Amino acid sequence: xxFDLSQDLQxxxxxxxxxxxxxAQSPQGPIMQMDGREFLTFCSNDYLGLANHSKLITxxxxxxxxxxxxxxxxxxVNGHSYYHQALEEALAEFTGRESALLFSTGYxxxxxxxxxxxxxxxxxxxxxxNHASLLDAGLLSGARFQRYLHNDVAxxxxxxxxxxxxxxxxxxxxxxxxxxxxxxxxxxxxxxKQNDAWLMVDDAHGLGVLGDTGAGxxxxxxxxxxxxxxxxxxxxxxxxxxxxxxxxxxxxxxYLTNFARPYIYTTAMPAAIAAATLASIEIVKHxxxxxxxxxxxxQQFKTGAQQLGLxxxxxxxxxxxxxxxxxxxxxNMSEQLRxxxxxxxxxxxxxxxxxxxxxxxxxxxxHTNEQVDQLLQALGALSxxxxxx
Ligand SMILES: *Cc1c(COP(=O)(O)O)cnc(C)c1O
Numbered sequence: 602x603x604f605d606l607s608q609d610l611q612x613x614x615x616x617x618x619x620x621x622x623x624x625a626q627s628p629q630g631p632i633m634q635m636d637g638r639e640f641l642t643f644c645s646n647d648y649l650g651l652a653n654h655s656k657l658i659t660x661x662x663x664x665x666x667x668x669x670x671x672x673x674x675x676x677x678v679n680g681h682s683y684y685h686q687a688l689e690e691a692l693a694e695f696t697g698r699e700s701a702l703l704f705s706t707g708y709x710x711x712x713x714x715x716x717x718x719x720x721x722x723x724x725x726x727x728x729x730x731n732h733a734s735l736l737d738a739g740l741l742s743g744a745r746f747q748r749y750l751h752n753d754v755a756x757x758x759x760x761x762x763x764x765x766x767x768x769x770x771x772x773x774x775x776x777x778x779x780x781x782x783x784x785x786x787x788x789x790x791x792x793x794k795q796n797d798a799w800l801m802v803d804d805a806h807g808l809g810v811l812g813d814t815g816a817g818x819x820x821x822x823x824x825x826x827x828x829x830x831x832x833x834x835x836x837x838x839x840x841x842x843x844x845x846x847x848x849x850x851x852x853x854x855x856y857l858t859n860f861a862r863p864y865i866y867t868t869a870m871p872a873a874i875a876a877a878t879l880a881s882i883e884i885v886k887h888x889x890x891x892x893x894x895x896x897x898x899x900q901q902f903k904t905g906a907q908q909l910g911l912x913x914x915x916x917x918x919x920x921x922x923x924x925x926x927x928x929x930x931x932x933n934m935s936e937q938l939r940x941x942x943x944x945x946x947x948x949x950x951x952x953x954x955x956x957x958x959x960x961x962x963x964x965x966x967x968h969t970n971e972q973v974d975q976l977l978q979a980l981g982a983l984s985x986x987x988x989x990x
Contacts, residue, residue, distance in 0.1 A: 650967025651841025664876030680869035698848035707835035713861035724766030769798035775818035781916025790828035809839025
């Protein structure tokens with residue numbers, strides 16, 4: 602029975618790895634209606650609280666009344682509107698790059714860039730903990746695929762020195778999505794220079810949140826286009842909308858426009874999404890208080906969690922995982938928090954390595970200090986019941 606799917610599904614259930622959606626019945630925000638109940642949520646990537654911001658909604662509605670809803674075609678046919686063009690220019694300026702190119706999702710941007718640049722004569726060097734889309738992209742490209750130890754520049758250097766590949770591309774998450782720690786871009790970019798490699802950074806969790814103006818990890822670590830040749834950012838997290846972009850030299854963008862298949866063969870994102878993202882960039886640039894408040898919540902959470910003796914990971918970002926280890930225990934904890942009206946996701950293998958199941962707590966500028974206290978109290982109550990078992 603080659604298509605006996607039920608057996609695979611049953612196995613997932615038995616391993617406590619089965620996944621299913623929950624139904625959201627309200628917009629993103631700290632308080633959400635889910636599956637008919639109200640929850641205090643700590644699981645979204647809406648780090649600045651922009652997904653339901655009135656200025657974004659207004660910009661979206663206005664652009665929809667001008668351009669309709671569907672963009673109707675790919676960018677290279679007749680789907681590239683005024684708002685798409687304006688957003689590409691604004692993103693290039695925001696990130697300090699010459700040029701930028703929109704993609705409909707971050708997953709597609711990563712597949713598009715890596716598969717366009719590399720083939721079997723080349724080598725791709727990825728951090729072991731990179732996002733699934735980057736790993737899939739490396740495999741799809743056909744290049745010799747290597748994973749270096751997490752944030753380990755010495756291990757990467759050895760691999761680069763041994764490689765005789767035509768093009769060598771180093772690929773890293775900016776902020777690691779399941780761990781919350783950041784890549785050391787100055788070290789990576791200098792190793793890249795010494796080995797004639799390029800560096801690609803996926804800043805899905807840094808854009809909007811890090812750097813003085815919110816331009817992300819490259820801004821925070823002063824990395825220009827000379828150091829990080831390929832900057833990929835997503836718009837569905839800190840920026841509060843949807844889609845993604847790649848920024849870099851004019852030549853890189855011209856190349857991707859011609860060779861990146863997930864760019865060429867996909868319908869452009871709705872113009873209204875681009876218009877809403879333009880509104881988002883303005884808020885991100887001009888309201889640093891959102892980032893400051895988020896930082897204060899992160900500090901509050903870390904201090905409180907340490908006092909409770911929870912096993913935090915070395916993260917200073919809005920992603921604060923509590924390491925649990927066993928998938929079943931992580932699920933139980935998440936379930937007990939749910940019973941207390943708090944929503945936190947349990948992250949299990951294969952998303953993270955076996956034995957490192959965790960609660961992935963994410964904070965947002967839209968949370969209050971009182972809400973973080975509520976979370977800490979619930980975690981405290983939980984850890985005492987877990988210990989007494
Ligand atoms: C979310 C995420 C993506 C995918 O972006 P989408 O726009 O949601 O497809 C890519 N890389 C990283 C690191 C992410 O966290």
